[in-house]
């Protein structure tokens with residue numbers, strides 16, 4: 001008998017315990033162990049019912065992701081589940097923690113399901129570009145109806161025990177000790193037997209959807225809109241429709257066929273890449289996991305503006321008390337008011353209970369005295385983006401902060417080393433570049449200065465996790481990784497306007513390609529004036545032999561700062577955030593093309609995508625060469641979590657790999673010949689293209 005699954009008898013019931021830490025994933029050994037234990041239980045005459053339960057902190061949390069992409073080894077999970085379902089004795093899944101993916105499918109193979117109130121169930125496969133491939137799409141609709149099953153399967157969202165009970169996924173919520181509760185339930189189940197309990201034989205819940213093709217096409221249309229180019233949610237609808245049109249065995253076969261198609265697709269590879277890339281980003285070659293991190297029990301944030309408020313909320317959400325320091329009572333009140341409003345909005349939507357909201361607000365204190373930083377284990381500066389202000393502030397923090405405190409800056413572009421040089425403790429200084437809104441966005445670029453201590457890096461990375469963020473380590477340069485690449489992308493988008501496109505065409509092409517938002521709608525949302533103010537400061541140092549688009553400056557000079565001004569690259573109806581094409585902007589762009597002597601040409605959507613996305617890729621390659629980014633997958637994580645890049649494209653670098661670097665390089669070269677300076681191909685891109693390699697080959701993933 002396998003060690004990861006054990007069988008024992010308790011009273012009149014047989015207990016099959018899956019013990020495969022950390023999350024009881026369904027490895028080959030677990031699948032085999034389940035088959036063996038089931039056989040043993042069926043042969044144990046004293047066992048009147050069989051319970052499947054997980055050891056440790058959870059039930060079975062899913063497939064073994066390490067086996068992804070490899071040929072599946074027997075026993076097949078369908079075989080295991082079929083064994084549980086056709087068993088002559090009642091089988092009961094006893095769920096705590098999470099029953100996800102294959103874990104929930106195992107539970108659906110059982111005749112009964114009980115769970116602790118804190119348990120959650122779900123079929124998240126869609127998020128990895130696949131679908132539940134062990135009967136989930138066939139059994140769940142038979143258990144809870146097609147619509148409820150589709151809602152779960154196409155989103156991958158988890159459902160808590162109470163809701164699962166309401167839906168009919170679980171039969172009973174048990175309090176206290178799960179095994180004791182399950183043993184009690186087993187007495188009942190033994191008396192009731194298996195009749196009518198095999199989900200494959202159930203008809204009542206799915207009857208309504210049978211032959212109802214209108215229902216499925218309507219549902220499919222809604223999913224298509226939401227999926228923004230991702231195929232797996234639509235494939236999930238196909239599979240559930242098969243459950244409603246075919247006999248069980250045929251439906252199961254159809255599910256398997258669709259699964260096979262998806263599992264080898266580029267989209268699925270991209271989503272699995274995204275999943276691993278986030279974990280890999282925590283791996284820093286010269287800062288090994290055993291590097292001691294400093295304890296962060298209290299924090300201070302300087303500046304209660306857009307970013308400071310959101311950062312303070314992130315600390316409070318994680319239960320860490322935080323003091324926000326401002327220069328005036330007005331600014332402080334305004335900032336804390338925004339924080340309170342943000343929480344109140346979430347609470348009004350029912351996503352935060354009032355007691356938790358008050359507790360979080362209670363963790364955020366305000367002060368007008370910088371000396372209030374004296375107890376903080378970390379100070380995060382989020383004042384105006386001006387070097388003189390930041391330098392002065394860090395010099396004062398040096399005298400006020402306690403020894404060993406981490407001194408962090410939220411700057412989006414300034415030189416961390418120059419800031420650190422203002423202190424006598426440059427080893428304690430680091431960049432923590434949060435994204436806006438900081439309480440929502442998951443990305444934090446952790447910026448390593450030349451003198452930043454390894455323990456300080458370890459501390460910032462760990463803190464990122466504590467704050468439920470995705471920290472990615474980057475080096476010092478103008479704009480770090482994300483914004484330096486974005487700069488190239490926006491520049492190309494503006495050049496495209498001069499050459500023949502209009503903002504709404506560029507945005508639509510990129511949105512259809514999968515981005516959450518195109519560059520012009522994004523500019524309007526973030527405020528076009530931010531970049532404009534920076535450009536005005538830099539005008540004196542701008543080389544005049546290079547092409548420069550004046551369009552963005554022109555619209556700012558007209559006060560078209562974006563949504564907040566009611567006009568930007570688009571026009572906005574009063575009180576609305578919907579961008580509307582604007583004839584005034586079209587006229588302005590046409591006039592500009594004329595002024596600079598460009599004969600406008602129609603530009604195909606495909607060319608728009610190449611010009612903008614390859615601008616990201618080429619700059620990304622330069623960042624890799626310079627060592628600013630540690631690995632291509634880190635760049636992908638930054639774009640996936642901070643810039644609305646579609647997960648199913650895997651990030652810009654992964655995407656380039658899927659296109660083929662030889663092809664990407666050929667286009668970059670073509671752009672260089674036509675456009676000049678900005679398109680100098682990154683030598684790394686050229687080298688990899690010549691050698692027939694991918695970015696992924698630079699840092700092959702271990703394991």
Ligand code: NAD
Nearest residue numbers: 303304305306307326327331382383384385410411412436
């Ligand atoms: P903001 O203008 O909204 O807020 C800055 C706040 O700092 C103001 O409330 C101001 O009163 C306060 N302040 C100025 N000097 C101070 C001092 N000496 N002591 C205490 N408070 C002081 O700015 P923001 O958008 O929150 O940006 C803050 C930082 O975060 C900047 O470095 C910016 O580049 C960076 N950042 C901004 C964004 C964004 O989208 N807004 C995103 C990432 C990073």
